[in-house]
Amino acid sequence: MDWSRVEVEAIVADYLQMLTLELAGQTYSKTKHRLELSQKLQDRSEPSIEFKHCNISAAMIDLGFPYIRGYKPRSNYQALLVIVAAEQVRGKTTLDNAALAAVQQPAVMPTMTDFTKVKSEAPQKQHRATESVNPLLFKAVKRDYLEREAQNQSLGLAGEEFIVQFEHWRLIAMGQQRLADKVDHVSQSKGDGLGYDVLSFDADGKERFIEVKTTTFGRETPFFVSRGELALSHGAKEQFHLYRLFEFRKAPRVFDLPGSLDLHCVLDPVTYRASFG
Template sequence: MKEAAQAFTPEARIKRHLRQHLTDLGFTKDESGALVLPDASKATVRTLHRKQREDKLAENAAFIANHLPSLQTYFASGTDVRPEAIRPVLQLVTGTGVEAKLFRLASLTWSVPVSSGFGRRMRYLVWDQSIGKLIGIFAIGELTDFTKVIADAPARRHIASDAAPYRDYAPVKRDYIAREARNTTLGLAGEEFVVRFEHWRLNQLGQTKLADRVEHVSQTRGDGLGYDVLSFDANGKERFIEVKTTAFSKETPFFVTRNELNFSKDASDHFVLCRLFEFRLKPRLFALNGALDQHCALDPVTYRASFA
């Protein structure tokens, strides 16, 4: 037989408050003593989360007041949507731009509550392409075990000054390296992986607000900045991350642009080279801080970077 909590003890008070709260939400008990909801309708779900939503709305009142008037036009109304014509399109949310604000507004103001979740999630907007309006949001948990992707960088091997330049690599190998440099799909996938990694890293450090500010700048602001991802260290210092992705080993050479090289020198205190390798099989990465030419041997004509 279970021992009852003594009256007026902290444990008893908590139990009374909890029972009253569950009763207010509509729970009853069946013959076995298990909690039972009246039904599984949307109205019941809304009731269950009403207090939590009221607290959330109060907490985010300033954000809603500031952004709802200008962003409301993106949201579909009941009269906009024609079920037979819906053409759903997903958009990954990164950074803190308009898409992030839309996701946050939807999660706060739509009637069905949205869980904040645990850890880092990949957030998506669902657009109806037929009307160009937002009709849904969802998020999925990060599936990658990022604790296993971090690797040591290869040591740069210095070649004696009187040695002949290294040119003894097979044409097929060189072609594959050039192909990877032109492979925008591979490059974009690598950048998105690093965005997710940076979110995870900052959340692990307890810096959730900084994690939400990680931005895929090559997509949100365009190419030509000299880096791909804006992130931060634990103290809030900016990290300008240039991502280079390969399906081959970590020693595989890669190409850099003159702009990337110059930017790495000008912003050497913030610049980070993130090298993703074995990407198609089991992605691993290492990061190098500072100017590119500190870590890599650069061919002066092609800007082919290597660690030898």
């Protein structure tokens, strides 16, 4: 049974409060929030509330916001959810300020990393069956926080430097010191017009063209590609790899999207935003 407007308004308000705290770097208890919410929504079980939080994560991504860590976006949500979210984000200057500060904050590469714990599985490309929503709604309230983070040069450079070290470690771990010594941060040594950032190698010596996309947010956060990167993923699909670094400030993790990006992501034909559902 679909949630009522009163129920949706209550859970969205609670979600936005938690998101604001998280973006501001303040601690909070998801359990406490969930228990308090369950008292207001007595007809909804705790698992149902948790699932709805994940739906809200997907709605927030559609509105251009990051989502709460741990609430994996589930995109097949009722239309009322994004309508209420759009209503409630209007005029929330504290949330806007926290989001803007989070995406513009400078970054540095972590000094100590256990690379054995860095690799992650990539999200699966999903079919969306969300109820239709008036596109003018998105236009009226949509923010560009995820795009602004993608333009954060400090974060992008720190992510590339991290992957250079990761590739060096990966090749040495395979007994390929000679190849490890040839890993090249080409976006710095040769410029950023090649369609990739790092030149690395497979164990057999075949070149690996690595494009690095870095976010401080969760694994399912969309990213943006250029026409050149997309073309290279098609033209050099045996060598192209997109490395997606996520949760970079907390504990960096990375997954690999090899070959044609269309196989892994849903690509917006106008903005070239790549998402997984």
